[in-house]
Amino acid sequence: MWPNFSHIYIEEGAEKYPLTDVILSKFSNTFCVTVHHYKDIFNRPQQNFQSQKRSMKLILAVKKDNLVYDGSEFSQSMGHDNFYYNSMILNCVYNCDYCYLQGMYGSANIVIFVNIGDFFSAVVEKLQKPMYLAISYDTDLLAFENVIPLCAQWIEFTRAQPNLTIEIRTKSANFKSIKSLEPCDRTILAWTMSPDEVVEKYEKGTPPLRRRLEAAKEAIDEGWKVRVCFDPVIRIDHWKEYYSQCVQTVFEKLEAVKLYDVSSGVFRMNADYLRKIRKQRQDSDVLYYPYVFDKNAASYPETIKNEMNLFIQNLLLQYLPSTKVFI
Numbered sequence: 001m002w003p004n005f006s007h008i009y010i011e012e013g014a015e016k017y018p019l020t021d022v023i024l025s026k027f028s029n030t031f032c033v034t035v036h037h038y039k040d041i042f043n044r045p046q047q048n049f050q051s052q053k054r055s056m057k058l059i060l061a062v063k064k065d066n067l068v069y070d071g072s073e074f075s076q077s078m079g080h081d082n083f084y085y086n087s088m089i090l091n092c093v094y095n096c097d098y099c100y101l102q103g104m105y106g107s108a109n110i111v112i113f114v115n116i117g118d119f120f121s122a123v124v125e126k127l128q129k130p131m132y133l134a135i136s137y138d139t140d141l142l143a144f145e146n147v148i149p150l151c152a153q154w155i156e157f158t159r160a161q162p163n164l165t166i167e168i169r170t171k172s173a174n175f176k177s178i179k180s181l182e183p184c185d186r187t188i189l190a191w192t193m194s195p196d197e198v199v200e201k202y203e204k205g206t207p208p209l210r211r212r213l214e215a216a217k218e219a220i221d222e223g224w225k226v227r228v229c230f231d232p233v234i235r236i237d238h239w240k241e242y243y244s245q246c247v248q249t250v251f252e253k254l255e256a257v258k259l260y261d262v263s264s265g266v267f268r269m270n271a272d273y274l275r276k277i278r279k280q281r282q283d284s285d286v287l288y289y290p291y292v293f294d295k296n297a298a299s300y301p302e303t304i305k306n307e308m309n310l311f312i313q314n315l316l317l318q319y320l321p322s323t324k325v326f327i
């Protein structure tokens, strides 16, 4: 599944971090190039996201600012007041048609920030009160774990910080990469579950529902807190049938009482990102639904959104109490 990177660009200064050695040891035959600043490569003008996606390069860099962000309006805080996220990796090994990263970045190359200690320090500064931190943001961190064990390091860090809870959201089936760790009760492993019709059509490169479920089941059996996310819900033809079947399959495989909670949300995206993606590609109908552009966001018209949310909510309430369902 891992791309065979032809080049690894290394920002000046990044070479001295242990994570750089870990990554380079996995790609010993790859051509390495030193660059002054990662943005010299990543932010070059006139790049085409989807053509680059077919031949991604790896960029190792040091992040100097914005090591923790306030929670975004497009993400779910799951009832937490003190909600933050961070981005140690920019871009993803997967290539979902509806992914906002295509509009957020000009480049599909993968940037890994190797100064994890600075990310930890930035979190510690905010830990006077309980903090909820989404660490698999702008990427799928668990999918990278075989190359760079960031989830493991974050889990161990979290274990030592009583005020910190982290969420690791994933579509991967890669639980085995962290299976040897002791479960941490302030780490939530959150699997996005989608009907296979959606996976095949729109979630390119991701494991099918069956494999995600096997991974989630294994995590639950090992004692981890597991969240299931139906997000984004996409209004494909026969969507009611597909999502009904998907929800049923999930709860046949996973015992509802053992789930930490379940969340769901319909497709939504920053409006400027969607406009930008539409200029770049015309090959996916999910990008061309007649969404409503409302201030910053593009999503389904209100009545359709409400219908979809209510439908999924009613499906979930057959298995879970309302206190465990976040729409």
Ligand code: SF4
Binding pocket: 091, 092, 093, 094, 095, 096, 098, 099, 100, 101, 138, 139, 140, 171
């Ligand atoms: S898994 Fe998430 S981050 Fe990765 S391509 Fe899909 S939507 Fe984007």
